[in-house]
Amino acid sequence: MMLVVKRILTYVVMGVGTAFFALPVLWLLSAPLDDTPTYAVRPPRTFSLDNFASIMDNRYAVASLVNSTILSLGTMVLVVSAAALAAYALSRARVPGRDALIYLLLLLSSVVTGTAAMVPIFLLIFQLGLIDSHFGVILVLTGGLLPAAIFLLKDFIDTIPPSFEESARVFGASPLQILRQIVVPVARPGLATIAVWTVVQVWGSFLTPFILLRDPDKQPAAVLVRTFYTEGGSPNLGLIAAFSLLYSIPVVLMYLLAWSRYGFRFHGGIKT
Template sequence: MTPRQMVGRIAFYVLIALITAFMAIPVLWLLFAPFDRTPTLTASLPEWTLENFAGLLENPYALTSLANSVLLAVASMVLVTALGALAAYALSRVRIPGRDGLLYVLLLLSSIVTGTAAMVPIFLLMFELNMIDSQLGVVLVLSGGLLPAAIFIMKDFMDGTPRSYEESARVFGAGPLQILRDIVLPTVRPGLATIAVWTLVNVWGNFLTPFILLRSPEKSPAAVVLYTFYTEGGQANLGLISAFSLLYSIPVVAMYVFVNRRYGFRFHGGIKR
């Protein structure tokens, strides 16, 4: 290795180290600030205390909101994963004129007409269906917004499943649902896991939809309750916000670690090529 190459490699490693340190600062703040008696916006060693978590326990909606977030996220995850898998399997196996064009249009519209742009007609629709202040209504709205992209992703996994497996199962008398349950779904488990985690993360951090559609504080998820830790003048209660943010991030991080260890987020099906 020439001196010039060595200098370039050292500069590259130094740059990577600086970027890593810069990206680690918010994580360090999230780990230290909840245990600091007087947290600030800088990451520093805390004056160790549990008063911030004690303050959360005094809030009647803090822990309830975490349970509400779990309910909304899990319900949407199950709905999007189940319907996405069924629709993707149908689109993958059934020849429909304009199938690919329809799929791209759905994906395009779901990307352009976001929740913010469509909030007024969504609110009017939920009002007509008498689903204002209904967690079921929030689940349906969030799931409907995520389904087009989920179907688009899952179709690639379905296309990678050899049809010879299904044909062999049909020879032995298996029906369509049995083939889907016993042949196709076990093969595309990494895709199902990817869609499940993606849906959970999107719903877990969603603020606008539950903020507009839910009226009762006891039904609000954590993303909405976190907003109440600001004063009317916009001053943030950093102690409560940091403690609540730490609790708020644990379920998603735990699920990511579990799925990553189980599947590794491989973007291909279970068939080895």
């Protein structure tokens, strides 16, 4: 009897938790199609595509999605490339204090892109002449995400048997050839996880692009959302819902594609 009661309570808690997370998604799917959306989750009273038409008429909307794509892919390429090289080196090199260095980098990564560091970051980017430049934003975001990416990827590469590399080294392979032809193919699920994680982090980044990009034509979608409020601070729910739905689709599709291919099973390099 007690087992049945515990199982029922478990299902109830799971149902409540699922409903708690499902309500915002249901609102996001229904509100853009409603001519007069509210905060309530309900079917559209008057089915309309006017909200999407208004988004398409906004000269900055589509451009902001393109800008978000540029920032996300650019940061992802730098983070994955640099993290793969650094994680491989830290995994194989026996350097005193290696683990302490990794944890220190991970700790400092929470400061690099934080609010407290924005003044020195702004001054540095200004002195480099990269204000209002996508490349400057990509460099700052890469610096903030790289330590955590190295930390995650190193644990994955640690599980790859060194015997694979030793065999290749016997046949005269260079370290870069070993990394490219042996380590990277085996660590591909880990690299995919880092890539998706990086894109998600950059896709939703607001503070850094908002401060470093002054031209509205260069600002990403996360910054553009603020323009869907009136001067009094009241949100235009129809435009916010429609734009948020369009804004979410690329990341969701990328996640589903990577999940269907790799499953995000962080087992390590070798499947048993």
